[in-house]
Amino acid sequence: MPKLVHNQDPIEPKDIPGNTMIEMIKVSRTYAPDIKALSDISFTVDTGELFFLIGRSGAGKTTLLKLICNMDTPSNGLIEVAGYNIHNLKGKKLAHLRQKIGVAYQDFKLLSDRTVAENIAISMEVSYKKPRAIKQRVRDLLEQLQLTDKHDALTGDLSRGEQQRITLARSVANSPRLILVDEPTGNLDAATTERVMDLLTRCNKAGATIVIATHDSSIYKDGNHRVMELRSGKIHSLSRNNR
Amino acid sequence: MNFWFAVFRQAGRNLRQTWTSQLMTFLTVSLSVLIFAFFYLIYTNMIGAGDRLSDDLRLIVYLEDDPGPEMQEQLRRKINNFDKTESIQFISKFKAYERFAEQLGEDSDVLTDMPKDFLPASIEVVPLKSLRGYNQIKLFSEYLATLPGSEKVQYGQEWVERFYYFTRLITIVVLLSGALLILTATFMVAYTIRLTIMGRHEELELLKLVGATNNYIRTPFLLEGIIQGFMGSILGLSALYVLFQWISLHFAGPGLLNLFNFTFFPPMVIVSILLGSIGLCTIGSFTSIQKFLKI
Known part of the structure; x- marks a missing residue:
């Protein structure tokens, strides 16, 4: 009989040693036969930080995000999320940690035969949120992203820009402690980009750690954030914006 | 939302989306x-009839002559x-004559006109x-x-033999159909669940990524399966009960069925068949989903 109550929450702030949300030490990822997607990546992201990961297509941004959320396994090195080696976690512990990590995938991973509301709700349903709370949260998010009229539309019928926003809404819906966003503005106009960034900033102010992988300089040039640039799978620079 | 609400809703979705293959499996x-x-019903009734027939079983040993008291002993x-x-x-011989009369x-x-000792003396042995x-x-x-002195032994050999071999045949059929049930039910349910999993692979993958526990996906x-x-x-x-009623109705009377006292399963057997079927189907679905969860 499965337990209904999650009494073990590995990503609560109290469990985070030294307030570090992500720690990567000498991480490499090589794909067969000998394609080095990432080599010797070492960096730390603090809890509550808004962190930008930049670089051209193929630089290794998506691979890095996949490693952080345990969609992929590193060939070498250590990755810790909230003080836990995420690749050593299994079963319930891994599931509970994933509930606290929201990911907006570059390929969206939307269920095309389900409605917008159902797609967003899925991340809250696995945490057994109350149906009323789920409905309210879905409506709020759609309103923030100006997609209220798409509530009952099938995601397969939406434009790529709309799908991108739905993916983002799903990633933040469960109020995760860590949000990983892969190219959030790739298919959006300037006004929608601003709206999306507003939403992410609000989540960040509410305490969520956010890592955004992008090559859109307009979203990271303002503000006092750290920006890490990847080139050919290596860290080219890691600096703080001073504007 | 609690676990069971989520499970029932998900199961409802599965059944709705793959209802044709679900219907075939059903x-x-x-x-x-x-x-x-x-x-199995025929088998149990045969066994029952066999028990009743064996109540009347006796071996008759026909003797050459009436044995004296000492020889009887x-x-x-x-x-x-x-x-x-x-x-x-x-x-x-005399008692045999009286009985016959x-x-x-x-x-x-x-x-x-018959002599009173024309029938042979005999021994009736009830084992x-x-x-x-x-x-x-x-x-x-x-x-x-x-x-010594025995001429012939009779106990309805032919009838007992035929009954014995028929019972053995039915036993084999029951065992074979039991094995068939196990294989068919388990395979079909496993196959249907596998089809469902393949059809919903993206969703299940996503569920894992957003933090669904294995129980949430598996249950x-x-x-x-249940x-x-x-x-x-x-x-x-x-369907079997309807068939049983039809047979009872159409073949009632002083025929074979009366000899067999044709009866349906007792409640314990019905519950056992139900539980067996549920168990097999659950095993079928469990093996399919475990393969997916290991990926």
Whole structure:
């Protein structure tokens, strides 16, 4: 009989040693036969930080995000999320940690035969949120992203820009402690980009750690954030914006 | 939202989305249960009839002559030395005549001109109930035939033999149909669940990524297996009951069925078949979903 109550929450702030949300030490990822997607990546992201990961297509941004959320396994090195080696976690512990990590995938991973509301709700349903709370949260998010009229539309019928926003809404819906966003503005106009960034900033102010992988300089040039640039799978620079 | 609400909703979605393959599985499980239960019903009734027939089983040893009291005692001792019996009764030629006349009733005058010792003397041996296996009876009769003064031993050999082989045939059929039920139900449910999993691979993958526990993903499929097993066996058993009623109605009267005292399964057997079917279908769905969860 499965337990209904999650009494073990590995990503609560109290469990985070030294307030570090992500720690990567000498991480490499090589794909067969000998394609080095990432080599010797070492960096730390603090809890509550808004962190930008930049670089051209193929630089290794998506691979890095996949490693952080345990969609992929590193060939070498250590990755810790909230003080836990995420690749050593299994079963319930891994599931509970994933509930606290929201990911907006570059390929969206939307269920095309389900409605917008159902797609967003899925991340809250696995945490057994109350149906009323789920409905309210879905409506709020759609309103923030100006997609209220798409509530009952099938995601397969939406434009790529709309799908991108739905993916983002799903990633933040469960109020995760860590949000990983892969190219959030790739298919959006300037006004929608601003709206999306507003939403992410609000989540960040509410305490969520956010890592955004992008090559859109307009979203990271303002503000006092750290920006890490990847080139050919290596860290080219890691600096703080001073504007 | 609690765990079970989520599970039932997910199972409902699965059933809705793959209802055609679910229906095929449901019918296959029903048919498997029907085939197995049908032969099992015949088997249990055969066993019951066999028990009733064996109540009347007695071996009759025809003798050359009426044995004297001393010889009777000797024969009794010899018989009991070979196997335990419930009773041994000596029938003299005269007593045999009287019995026969009694059986003829009003037609007994046909015996008027017959000598009163024209029927052979005999011994009626009733073996113990626990020693009435076909092979034991056969061995016993062979032994009785070797007794001094014994001419012939009769116990309805042909009938007992045929009944014995028929019971054995039914046993084999029950075992085969049981194995068929196990294979068919398990395979079909596993196959259907695998189809569902393949059809919803993206969703299940996403569920894992957003933090669904294995139980959250697995339980709806197990529930499907349970539903398939339960509904399938209910339909199979109901169909068998209808068939049983029809046979009872159309073949009632002083025929074979009366001899067999044809009865349906007792509640314990029905519950056992239900639980067996549910168990097999659940195993089928469990093996399918485990393969996915290991990926």
